Each structure stands twice: as C-alpha cells, then as structure tokens.
Amino acid sequence: MAEDLAIILAGGAGKRLLLLSERRAKPAVPFGGMYRIIDFALSNCVNSGVGHVFVLSQYLPRSLWRHLNFGKPWDLDRLKAEMMILHPYVGSSESKWYEGNADAVYQNLHFIRERSPEKVLILGGDHIYKMDYRPLLDFHRKKGADLTVAVKRVRPEETTKFGTCLLDEDKRIIEFEEKADRPKSNLASMGIYVFDTEVLADCLIRDARNANSTHDFGRDIVPWTIEDRRVCGYEFNGYWQDVGTISTYFESNMDLLRPEPPIDLDDRDWPILTNIEDLPPARLLKLGRASESMICDGCIINGTAESSIISPNVVIEEGAVVRNSIIFAGCIISRGAKINLSIVDKHVSVGPNVKIGSGVDFRPNEEHPSILASGVTVIGRGSHIPGGSVIGRNCLVQTRGGADGPLYLESGQTLV
C-alpha cells in the first residue's frame, strides 16, 4: 500500500475575484505579499508529511504552472515525493475539458490508481489556513469512514455561502445541504475530503454516469454518498478563510497585519513555503516610513506605507502614501500619489500625484454591486495610471498601453 495522495483542485476560474483572477487561476492569486493562495494547501501537505501531490489545473494555468516549478520550492521533487500537474489533455478515446471538480478527478482516476494510495485527500487550492492533515487522516481511519469531510463552525450569517452539515454523536454526517437559504447547521464544509481510494473511484464512476450531475464534490458527490456510505465530519477549529471574494480576500490579507495575526507566517514548525526569486533586502531610504505594514525583499521605499502589504520589488517614491492597501509585486507608486483601501495588481505604474480610493462616496461598483461594495478599489495587472488621475472607491480599473490625460473615475465606476 503506497502513501496517501493529496489532490489539490486548482482549475477554477474564481470569477468573484474580478480583475485579480482575470489572467490567472485563483490559486495563483498573490497573497500576503510574497505568497500565492495555493501555497497554504501545498505547505500543509508537506508539513503534514503528505509527499504525493497532484494539482489539477484547467483555467489560465500558466502563472500557476510557473509558480509550482515541479514542486521544487516545497521539496516535492524528491525520490519519495512528487508533484504532478494534471491538466486536461487529448486522449485516444475521449477528450474533454474538466466539467467540474469531480469530473477533473474522474478523468485522472487511472493516475490515482497507479499510485495505489490507501486514502486520497481532496483539497481546495483557494483557502488560507494551516492544518495538519494527519489527525484528519487518523480520524478517518479510526471512524472507519468511507468519506470524511472537514468541517468548521462559521458565523450564522456566513452559512449560506457554504455546504453545511448535521453530525450525529458518532460524528457521522446525517444531513448535508449545499449553500442552502436557511441552513439547519453552522458546521460548514471546508471543501477538504478524505476518501478511501476505492470509495472515491466508485463515487466518481457513478457520478460520471449521471447525466444530471454537475460533477461537483460539494453539490453532487457528498450528498449522494451520505445516503449509502459512512460519511463522517471532522471538526477543525483553527483559522480557515475562503478567499473567494474581493472583500474576504482583502480582509484575510489585512488579518496578517494584526498584532496577533490569526495565521503566523513565521512559524518555524509550520513554514509556509513559496516559490520566490532571490531579491536584495528591502531598502528604506531617508524619507521612507512604514508602520503596521508588511514589506518584502526588493522593495525601495522613500514614501509612506501604513497598514499595508507591500510585495516584493515595489517602489514607493518620495511623498507617496499607501494606506490600508495591498500592493502586488513590481508596482511603482510615483511621487505624491495617494492610495487608500485598494488592491493594486502586479507591475502597475501609478503616476505622480494620482489619487486612488479617494472620497467619501462608497457606492458599490455599478457592474458588480454584490461583489464590490466594501469600498475596495482594484487596479488590474500592468495598468498604467497617468499622473494626476483621481479614482474613487469600489472602482475596477484595467488599462492597456498609455492613456494620455489623467483618468477621473467616480466611486463605483469600471474602466476595463
């Protein structure tokens, strides 16, 4: 019997992250200055001693592929460990795109069987958390479960976003509802599943034959399996954040700046590993100021950073002020620019005296009122914001090439 296998679902589009996932898969979206979202699940695998990892990709995978680099940064390129990226491919009999996360695993079932793992751990690639999977796997074994779902208590107002379940005294799941309007429980599925390999195979084959299925673990596989298999719920109490929307993404980044951050990135016993190039130390110049902020290697700061996350290779020029914002790698914030409550994607150049996230008008984004309403403005990757521009709140801006004059965007406007 070979070692357990982890499969990370990293193929989804992550539409609610808007511009951030416009050109990259959601698991490859930068997080915490120097990480990508998928680093958390990957590091959890390695730290838990799960050395065989498959990553399923489909949507805009290049940024993800490059980041994964054959597993090297996570030490998964060893003799007794591996990382394999499983991408849709043309086969001799049938060739199709993955039609849901369960279908993605189904299409690769032969690879899983080749490894003959006892158990398969299915993970989302888009959650921020630190979790030792060993107790979960032990729980699964001890309970003699066919399938174990990791669950976490969430605030009542959040329950509608998740699949929720009711447990009996034996921790067996007796009822499971996917994103119900009035869920009976606040125990939310974390999208983390442990299957006995043969159970997984049975479930996936049955699912593939079902023409009515959407081929989704949460929506289809788990509810059906509960009916005729032993499915248990493993309660997890640590920090776990689904960063599926701009506001949860923003908040969980900002959580890192709290005096006692809910997730300790500097934990030597549980390092979060990532693929990052070698850069010189951050340089604070004569007028550079930083407080309650994260700064990364390669930054050059001669302006001010307050309550912000400043990713590698960001330049903040004299007189520029960045507050309550996340600046991705390689951005240049020119002199006198003021950025507040914004997410600025990679390699954006912000011209002199630009104001982003200004004003007291917090009207939601006109095109995405339900997603972009917390006041955060998002500037798309590689945009050039001409000097003197003024951009309000809840704005989405993606420019290509050089705009001539300054841009004036009121709150809630979109310029793509």
Place this chain on the structure above:
Amino acid sequence: MTNTLVMILAGGASRELPVLTSHRSKAALPYGGRYRVIDFCLSNCVNSGMYRVGILAQYNPASLIAHIGNGMPWDLNRRKGGVMILQPYMGKHDPTWFRGTADALWQHIQVIQDIDCEHVVLLSADQVYKMNYTQLVAYHASSGAAVTVAVKPSSGLAPGRYGGVDVDEDGVIRGFTEKPERDTFNFYSLGIYVFRKDVLVERLSVACEGRHDVVFDVLMPLVKELRARAFVFDGYWADVGWLEEYYGSSMLLVKQPHLLDLNDPSWRIFTNMGIRPPSLIGRGAEIESSLIANGCYVEGKVTRSILFPGVTVKSGARVEDSIVFSDASVASGATVRCAIVDKMARIGRDAFVGFGNPTCSNSLYPDVVSSGVSVIGKRTAVPDGIRIGRNCLIGRELPSEAIPSRDIVCGETILGEETWQKISL
C-alpha cells in the same frame, strides 16, 4: 570562455575579523542583509557565463559548505561543470593541510589538469565587487600574457594590506611587492588573477618547494620575467576581510547604495536563503536609510543599519549605524550603536551597545579593532541594562551570566572560552 575554470580561495583563518570568523570562514561571513561574502564572486562567475568553479576551503568550512550546497542558487548544479568544494584530503603520499594558496591548488591540480581550458581565473572569496570576468579573460587572452592581475589605482588605500603593483604604459607589470610598507606604487592588486593554465600548472609544480604561496612562488617570478600584465578595474571593490573594511563597506550599502547596487537586475547577486515571511513593521516603528531583509519584526527605531532576516527590534529600542545578523534580537529600550551583532545574539532590555566615544583601541586586537565598532558574538546574551563601550569584543555563545553586569568600557574584550583560539594563533 565557458570553459574557463575559476578557482576561489576560501581557505584561511582570519584574525582580522575577530569573533565573527571564530566559527566560520571569511567566505561565509554574512554581508548586505542576506548574502554571504562569497556570493559576490560566485554571482560574478555565473553572470560572466563561467560555470566551472572550484572552491578551496579548509578553515571551519561547515557554514560555507552548507551555504554552497549543490550550487543550485547560483545555477551551478550542472551536468557539465558546476561548483565543487575542494578540501584537503588524504592521498597516497604525505597528507598535509593546505600549506598555502599554491599548495591548495597543487593538492587539487588534477581538477585543473582535467578540465579542457586555456585559462584559470583565481579569486579570493572575501571581496565584494561586481566584475565581468569575461572582459578580464578576453584582455588576458589577447595580450598573450602568462598572468593578468586586476588592479586599481592606489590612491587612499591603507598600505601594508595589498600587493603594490608598478605598471608601465603598455600594461606590463614591472614590479610587484606584497603588502608594501609605503604606498609608492601606482596600482594595487585586487587579488584577482587569470593565468594561462599551462603556465600555472608548470609553476605550481615548482612552487611546492617554496613558500606554497601563489603570489610569491608563481606571480612574482612571472613579473620578473615581464610576463605579467595588469587589467585596470574601475568599479567598486572592497576587501572585507578586515573588520574596518567590512563595516565600512556595509555602511556604504546604506549610505551610497549606487556604489554596489544590489537591486541591479542585469547583475544580480544570488544567494542561498531559506524562505522567510515578509517583514512586519509595527506601529511606531521608524526606519530610515536602512536595509531590512525578510522575516524581521521592527517596532523600534532603525537608522543607517542593516537588519538580516528574522531580526527583532522591540519598541523603544534603537539600532543605529549597525549591522545585525539573522535572528538576533534587540529588546525594548536597548540601544545598539556602531556595532556588529552576530546571529541569534540577544541584546537585553535597556542595554546599550556602543556606548560613549572610542577613546582607545581594543585591548587584544588593537590593530584590527580601532575605528569604534564593537562586536557581539553569535548567540551571546547581553544582560539587561548594561553598557558596552566602543571597540569592544564580546565572544560568542556567552550566556548573560558570563558577562559582568557592569559597564564594559571602551576597548574591553570578553571572549569566554574563545580565548584559547587567540592563544593558538
């Protein structure tokens, strides 16, 4: 050019960097917030397209070996070539340690002979500079010299430390004096050489009868025969094998960063560094003109200083004109001024390192520690509230009980069990 073999001398013990090199070779000395000194010549090699590198190591090589690993960070883990650490080994004949630079090369002459190359570049690991060795080798090859020495005009340099070189108008070296008393030469040697391989091999076989020194036994005879030429290098270059130079060159990184630009994407300096999270800058922190590597936690005031990864500066603490190595911590209310604090050292609450003015040189190393810089050794715990003056040396691995809880005055030395090393030198 890709076939050129590079040999890096990383061997010797060093009394010029007391405390800091008591447990590591000069080559492995931390520098610039996240590098080790040897990163500079290694990065120069790969940036120059030279991928065959031998590192001659003998003195306390553990941290150097761990740092180099398989050479991957420098792209030197290659099927052909790559990096090799060459240590003294036991062969069929009399085993000896490296008796000198020439002997080190001679003991590994097989490596030099086996590689199909015309020229051998010989470097020292304890220098920081950016140089394209391709230009040096091209100049050397076209001139037909047996050896070419990289030199710099000798204005304003401490005599007695470097080789003095007399160069004529054609670039031929007419005279070479090792560590001259007086500064009467128009150039000084940077300790960067390129030899014709056949000449080097032949001369090394003779040198093993002499002082075992490349300069005395190989270079100087070639100078006498007028077969040595000079290559003038006008970039920034510092030999950081002396405490004063090490400190001064480090301070230039924060005061005049353009001299040795670490951010230059066209000539990157590579290093081997584990992953650390971004640095956290707390409320009330003030950082000015400083380098802050990843993984630091700063609440206090940091001015004109270099913080290596994982350094903690608590609230109310001040770090000024100082270099703090990885994972050291400065407790609240403490001050560190004009000091080098080695890895994992802890400066206690309200302690003051670098107190007062430098009034005298260090008692044990007056020639080396005289410019006002104090050194706190690796993993040493400076007790709460005490004051340590200038030019002081506090050894490594000292628990706070081992340090007297009184003012340690200018020039004082507390080495603990390390004193035996001083005696044995």
